[in-house]
Amino acid sequence: MFSLGEGFSVWSDFSGWRPLLLVMLLVVGAFIVAFVLLLYMVSPLISPRPLKLNGAHVVVTGGSSGIGKCIAIECFKHGAFITLVARDEGKLLRAKKEIEKHSINDKQVGVADFLKSSVLWAQEKLGPVDMLINCAGKSVAAKFEDIEVGLFRRLMETNYLGSIYPTRAVIHTMKERRLGRIVFVSSQAGQVGLFGYTAYSPSKFALRGLAESLQMEVKSYNIYITVAYPPDTDTPGFQEENKDKPLETKLISETSGLCQPDQVAKIIVNDAVQGNFNSSIGPDGYMLSALTCGMSPVTSITEGLQQIVTMGLFRTIALFYLGSFDSIVRRCMMQQGKCADVEKKD
Numbered sequence: 001m002f003s004l005g006e007g008f009s010v011w012s013d014f015s016g017w018r019p020l021l022l023v024m025l026l027v028v029g030a031f032i033v034a035f036v037l038l039l040y041m042v043s044p045l046i047s048p049r050p051l052k053l054n055g056a057h058v059v060v061t062g063g064s065s066g067i068g069k070c071i072a073i074e075c076f077k078h079g080a081f082i083t084l085v086a087r088d089e090g091k092l093l094r095a096k097k098e099i100e101k102h103s104i105n106d107k108q109v110g111v112a113d114f115l116k117s118s119v120l121w122a123q124e125k126l127g128p129v130d131m132l133i134n135c136a137g138k139s140v141a142a143k144f145e146d147i148e149v150g151l152f153r154r155l156m157e158t159n160y161l162g163s164i165y166p167t168r169a170v171i172h173t174m175k176e177r178r179l180g181r182i183v184f185v186s187s188q189a190g191q192v193g194l195f196g197y198t199a200y201s202p203s204k205f206a207l208r209g210l211a212e213s214l215q216m217e218v219k220s221y222n223i224y225i226t227v228a229y230p231p232d233t234d235t236p237g238f239q240e241e242n243k244d245k246p247l248e249t250k251l252i253s254e255t256s257g258l259c260q261p262d263q264v265a266k267i268i269v270n271d272a273v274q275g276n277f278n279s280s281i282g283p284d285g286y287m288l289s290a291l292t293c294g295m296s297p298v299t300s301i302t303e304g305l306q307q308i309v310t311m312g313l314f315r316t317i318a319l320f321y322l323g324s325f326d327s328i329v330r331r332c333m334m335q336q337g338k339c340a341d342v343e344k345k346d
């Protein structure tokens, strides 16, 4: 027997167990592989069939500007009939003209525009809605105490209740037809609360709760819900928000980069067509979604496995992000303190 001394001879006594250990490891490994293969075999039961956009009726709220307009263009390019919903008639008509430039054939019906959220009206006029995109929304970035109290309610009304009304208008017919897609455009600020978004973030978090509950109710009717979480996107709404955005909010949001609306629209439309519950954009978006998946439904085996494997690692990375956000806030506070001192001296 090979022995390095008294202590080591005990270890070498176990050498007879090693082949057994190896066999056990192999068996466990084989079980894991078999389990994963089995998951992939049942995956068609989990993943919905993609929706055919050609000839589908798509309603886009907030379709006259920014991300909503790009979503309408993307669907139009795939042969869908579009209904735009927004308040400003002039903006709607301009958007309609722009979208119609992307027509793929002469027969394709154009864009129906009208004021207020008369989705029911659109359904009667243009037929049942196959896909509803709730994109109308507004954002305000300011410190909690600087936000007028009424604004907390107004953002909730536009961003949250503004998604409830159109959804209520289409849900009956979708259930009857056993077909449909509903998209809620949230935001990365609907996955993590950030400096300056005390009024905006809650209205976007609320959409996730709505989407999870509704998905459980309508899945057996072959209706699939998508929640999209875009980062900062270069739109008229974003330009407006930037006018009086706190420096802290700007610097923190910049970590996730700035996207173009057509790029965001492509990803959202593709995820909605596939019936994916989660729609994220960019590497930070991917990490945030895996990290905050919680009890949200899973629409592909790959997605589920990725979440299981990556969650711990992403939490570790997130702690560094949180540390850097805190230091941004601290630095801004020190800077503002210095400015206040200078002002006092003057």
Ligand SMILES: NC(=O)C1=CN([C@@H]2O[C@H](COP(=O)(O)OP(=O)(O)OC[C@H]3O[C@@H](n4cnc5c(N)ncnc54)[C@H](OP(=O)(O)O)[C@@H]3O)[C@@H](O)[C@H]2O)C=CC1
Binding pocket: 061, 062, 063, 064, 065, 066, 067, 068, 085, 086, 087, 088, 089, 091, 135, 136, 137, 138, 139, 158, 159, 162, 185, 186, 187, 188, 229, 230, 231, 232, 233, 234, 235, 236, 237, 238
């Ligand atoms: N841009 C960004 O950085 C990000 C935006 N988002 C979200 O994406 C969505 C679109 O944003 P974005 O494209 O930037 O916004 P825009 O301001 O460019 O467009 C907003 C659209 O919503 C409509 N709208 C606004 N309020 C109402 C209302 N009360 N009723 C009906 N329609 C309304 C507007 O038309 P009208 O004013 O004529 O009604 C317009 O068509 C929003 O929900 C936003 O929160 C999410 C993440 C990032």
Ligand SMILES: CCCCCCCCCCCCCCCC(=O)[C@@H](N)CO
Binding pocket: 139, 186, 187, 188, 189, 192, 194, 230, 231, 232, 233, 237, 238, 241, 252, 253, 254, 255, 256, 284, 287, 288, 291, 314, 315, 317, 318, 321
């Ligand atoms: C592993 C963990 C990774 C964590 C990454 C965290 C990144 C946070 C950045 C958040 C950006 C928020 C943008 C809000 C955009 C928006 O909704 C407004 N612009 C609307 O106009």
